[in-house]
Amino acid sequence: MEYQPKILPKPKSASKSTLKMRSLQLLPVGYPLRAGEAAPFLTTDDPTLFQHYARSQWMGLIVKKGSFLFDSLLFPDYAFRAISVETDGSQITKDTTISLFSEPSSDPPITTLLEDVQFSDVIGQQNAIDKCMIIGRFLSDSRLLRSKWAPKNVLFWGPPGNGKTMMAKALSHETEHSIFLVKASDLLGVYVGDGARKIRNLYAEARKESPAIVFIDELDAIALKRKFQGIRGDVIELVSALLGEMDGIEKNQGVVTIGSTNQPKMLDIAILSRFEELIEFKIPNVKEREQILIKYANTSPIPFIGIFWSQIVQKTQGWSGRELKDKLIKNAIHYAILHEKSEIHMNDLEIIIKKNIDLSESLPHYS
Numbered sequence: 229m230e231y232q233p234k235i236l237p238k239p240k241s242a243s244k245s246t247l248k249m250r251s252l253q254l255l256p257v258g259y260p261l262r263a264g265e266a267a268p269f270l271t272t273d274d275p276t277l278f279q280h281y282a283r284s285q286w287m288g289l290i291v292k293k294g295s296f297l298f299d300s301l302l303f304p305d306y307a308f309r310a311i312s313v314e315t316d317g318s319q320i321t322k323d324t325t326i327s328l329f330s331e332p333s334s335d336p337p338i339t340t341l342l343e344d345v346q347f348s349d350v351i352g353q354q355n356a357i358d359k360c361m362i363i364g365r366f367l368s369d370s371r372l373l374r375s376k377w378a379p380k381n382v383l384f385w386g387p388p389g390n391g392k393t394m395m396a397k398a399l400s401h402e403t404e405h406s407i408f409l410v411k412a413s414d415l416l417g418v419y420v421g422d423g424a425r426k427i428r429n430l431y432a433e434a435r436k437e438s439p440a441i442v443f444i445d446e447l448d449a450i451a452l453k454r455k456f457q458g459i460r461g462d463v464i465e466l467v468s469a470l471l472g473e474m475d476g477i478e479k480n481q482g483v484v485t486i487g488s489t490n491q492p493k494m495l496d497i498a499i500l501s502r503f504e505e506l507i508e509f510k511i512p513n514v515k516e517r518e519q520i521l522i523k524y525a526n527t528s529p530i531p532f533i534g535i536f537w538s539q540i541v542q543k544t545q546g547w548s549g550r551e552l553k554d555k556l557i558k559n560a561i562h563y564a565i566l567h568e569k570s571e572i573h574m575n576d577l578e579i580i581i582k583k584n585i586d587l588s589e590s591l592p593h594y595s
Contacts, residue, residue, distance in 0.1 A: 251325040252291060253312035254282070259305055272328050282326040292317050345397040351523065351549065352516040356384065356395050356507045363484055364403040367439040373482055381474050381485045381502050383447075385492040386509030389550030392488045395509075396443040399486075407441040408434050412449040415466060423450070423466030431473045431483060438482030447487040451499040467496065474502040512549055517541040520549050524557040530564045533571045540574075543581050555584050 272278040285300055293313045299306040311329060320326070347357050363379045366372045384392040393409070400407035408430060415426045434440045450466055474485055489495060492506065512520060518541045525532040544552060559580045564572050 247315050247318035248321045249291065249318035249324045250314045251312070251327070252282075252310060252314075252320065253327050253329050254297065254308040255311045255329045257296075257307050257309050260307065275327060278328050279326045283320065283322060283324065286320050286326075287322065289320050290317060291320060345394055345401050347395075347398045347402060350391045350395050350398055351519045352512050353391050353395065353509055356391075356509060359505060359507055360395060360399040360402075363441075364399060367403045367405050367441075367482070367484065373439060378481070379484055379504065380476065381487070381504055383492065383500075383503040383506045384486060384488045384509055385506055386490070387511060387548060388490050389548030390509040390511060391549055392509050393443070393445060396441065396486050396488075400441055403439075405439050405441060406434075406437045407443055408437075409443045410445070412444050412446045412451070415444075415450055416463070423463070424469035427466060427469040427473060434483045439484075440482065441484050441486060443486045443488065445488045447489045447499070448491045448494045451487075451495050453494065453496050467499065471498060471502065474499075511546060512552075514541050514545075517544055517547065517552060520552045521557065524553050528557065528561055528572070530561055530570065530572055532560075532573075534573055535577065536574060540577055540581070543578075556580055559583075 281301070286297055289297070291297065291310050291313055293310055293316050295310045295313075297308045297310065298304075299308070347360065350357065359379075359382060363382070366378045372378060384395065386392065396407060396409070410430060415423050415430075430442065434442050450463055451470070452463070487499075487503065492500065518537045521537055521540065521544075525535070540556075544556065547555070556577065560572050560576055563569075563576060563580060569576070
């Protein structure tokens with residue numbers, strides 16, 4: 229027997245005694261069937277517009293809490309579940325307040341600060357210091373800041389732990405202007421459009437504090453080449469919003485964007501081309517490693533005695549400034565505390581260096 233599809237009867241018209249619905253809240257739940265990918269999340273830029281949109285297709289429908297309503301216009305068969313109905317079993321009318329529920333999304337933790345960090349605290353990286361001094365001149369001179377030659381976008385790049393974030397904080401302190409410090413991964417949203425909103429809010433706040441610095445750390449977390457952006461649909465909108473801010477579509481005089489990345493080759497060319505200058509942060513050389521070690525050793529609660537720093541630095545080739553501080557100086561202090569030592573000597577540092585080298589060599593390497 230040939231299969232005969234079941235034809236559902238049209239909903240009966242509501243009787244005159246049917247209660248009129250005062251309010252309805254809908255939760256986007258996705259498509260009934262979707263192969264190979266998660267259902268998209270929906271949000272809205274204008275709640276009033278969504279309300280008109282919802283009324284236009286569901287006017288007259290009688291809805292109970294838990295009922296499913298299916299879109300028939302922009303996203304055919306996309307389902308919404310009624311999670312709040314006043315009153316249950318009532319009818320949607322032209323006066324029903326219809327709202328879209330979404331999980332509250334927190335904006336990234338943005339730090340507005342004037343930290344006590346100076347250019348002199350950053351050892352080496354002279355090119356970056358020179359550029360930051362130029363930026364500082366513009367930020368501190370309103371006449372220069374209004375000119376078309378004012379710096380807008382600068383990229384700090386290089387291996388981690390070599391002073392990129394410290395340099396941005398030093399610029400903020402030296403110029404006495406606020407820095408909005410945010411990790412790029414915190415700009416990713418839960419819903420499509422959420423990340424773009426976070427970018428707009430970030431720059432809106434920075435403009436209020438103008439002159440100000442926006443420092444986006446780990447930029448490669450969001451600004452990957454286009455072939456990778458398709459992995460997350462919201463990244464495309466986020467990058468478009470960032471491009472708009474960097475281009476100055478919104479008036480952003482007095483806001484300098486500093487991006488930071490360990491992998492500049494992974495960045496999308498559209499983002500990369502917006503940076504007027506790319507400043508490389510290099511691994512410290514022999515002289516700089518010695519300066520870094522002495523600087524942190526002088527702040528130690530346990531004195532370093534009889535240290536031949538020129539010999540120590542020969543064993544730390546390729547170490548970043550952060551590694552010199554955390555893996556050597558800090559671990560030497562911890563080692564002294566553990567063994568109840570009142571002083572730190574050469575053999576203590578050599579023990580710590582050997583442990584780090586042995587650990588590095590024992591870690592698995594992947595091709």
